[in-house]
Amino acid sequence: MKSFMPLKMRVGLGQFNEITDEILTFIKQMGADDFLMNTPKLPGTTQWKYEDLANLKDKADKADLRLMALENVPISFYDKIMLGLDGREDQLQNMIRTVRNMGRANIPILGYHWMPSGVWRTPNPQSKIRSAKLRGGAKSTRFNQADHDNDPPTHGRKYTHDEMWKNYCWYLERILPVAEESNVRLALHPDDPPTANMLGGVARICSSFDDFKRNMSAFDSPNHGLNFCMGCWSEMGGNKSVLDSIEYFQSRKKIFYIHFRDVIGTADNFHETFIDCGQVNTFEVVSLLYRLGFNGFMITDHVPAIIGDTEWGHRGRAHCVGFMQALIQTVEKLKP
Numbered sequence: 001m002k003s004f005m006p007l008k009m010r011v012g013l014g015q016f017n018e019i020t021d022e023i024l025t026f027i028k029q030m031g032a033d034d035f036l037m038n039t040p041k042l043p044g045t046t047q048w049k050y051e052d053l054a055n056l057k058d059k060a061d062k063a064d065l066r067l068m069a070l071e072n073v074p075i076s077f078y079d080k081i082m083l084g085l086d087g088r089e090d091q092l093q094n095m096i097r098t099v100r101n102m103g104r105a106n107i108p109i110l111g112y113h114w115m116p117s118g119v120w121r122t123p124n125p126q127s128k129i130r131s132a133k134l135r136g137g138a139k140s141t142r143f144n145q146a147d148h149d150n151d152p153p154t155h156g157r158k159y160t161h162d163e164m165w166k167n168y169c170w171y172l173e174r175i176l177p178v179a180e181e182s183n184v185r186l187a188l189h190p191d192d193p194p195t196a197n198m199l200g201g202v203a204r205i206c207s208s209f210d211d212f213k214r215n216m217s218a219f220d221s222p223n224h225g226l227n228f229c230m231g232c233w234s235e236m237g238g239n240k241s242v243l244d245s246i247e248y249f250q251s252r253k254k255i256f257y258i259h260f261r262d263v264i265g266t267a268d269n270f271h272e273t274f275i276d277c278g279q280v281n282t283f284e285v286v287s288l289l290y291r292l293g294f295n296g297f298m299i300t301d302h303v304p305a306i307i308g309d310t311e312w313g314h315r316g317r318a319h320c321v322g323f324m325q326a327l328i329q330t331v332e333k334l335k336p
Helices: 021-029 050-062 079-083 088-104 161-182 209-218 230-250 282-291 314-334
Strands: 010-012 034-038 066-071 109-112 142-144 185-188 224-229 255-259 262-266 269-273 297-299
Touching: 010 034, 010 314, 034 109, 034 297, 050 066, 050 088, 066 255, 079 088, 079 161, 088 109, 088 161, 109 255, 161 185, 161 209, 161 224, 185 255, 209 224, 209 230, 224 230, 230 255, 230 262, 230 282, 282 314
Parallel strands: 010 297, 034 066, 066 109, 109 185, 185 224, 224 255, 255 297
Antiparallel strands: 142 269, 262 269
């Protein structure tokens, strides 16, 4: 069983929803000790039970790996909470049980978002179609706000910024104390994409530096911080946006872990790309994280589809992992 303390900045893997012997072996072969799971396939339809969470943790322990986070419960676990609908009290109680069960299972981080209609891409909302062409014929996802301006509401009507913020406060006021008692940290992901416009008639409240300052200030706790998605922050304003936000939030120890990806473009019109040719100076990013004492993990996130790869992207992730490891080792050797 891997120790959780003390640790330093390091590379992990994630963005899969089932633990297999093959995936555990791949993580070890990539030289990583940490992983997270994204919306793991578990039996519960309204909450995650302790026995199922403990089983995930046991598989990680037996593989001599650290299961650091579960990122995203199914949206159906808390959609009524996000939208302020009847039934949110029942969902709250189920989320309280889920957080307590995670703490009992010793899984330290729950990643979450505030997007009742999920991640959006073009041509279709939540599309996984990779329609942007990259070097050598590789493909990635893209987004163009103009293609979605006339999309119908995803939840029957429009939900304003004030409504979404009020619902967010209602939830955090109730769930954050439970996370603190359970020794679970809540890590907030930006809206993806972080456009200031409504998508599907739902306002976005986690789409800017000011949004996150407000969110973290309103619910300031050692157990509340960021799932820092570098791609989303790049969409908000390129390299400067990424560096400025790291400086501000990591100096306050608010970055719990990082999605290490990048894009070309802005929140209203972008495509994802290889980590070595985006608009962020990744050496500056890792150098700044090192200077600020970041001791969390960073994972490959969305990776381009390359020739001969799997649906999960083993080859694309191996490329990104090697790039990240080289950055960290270089910064460590250059800095005293």
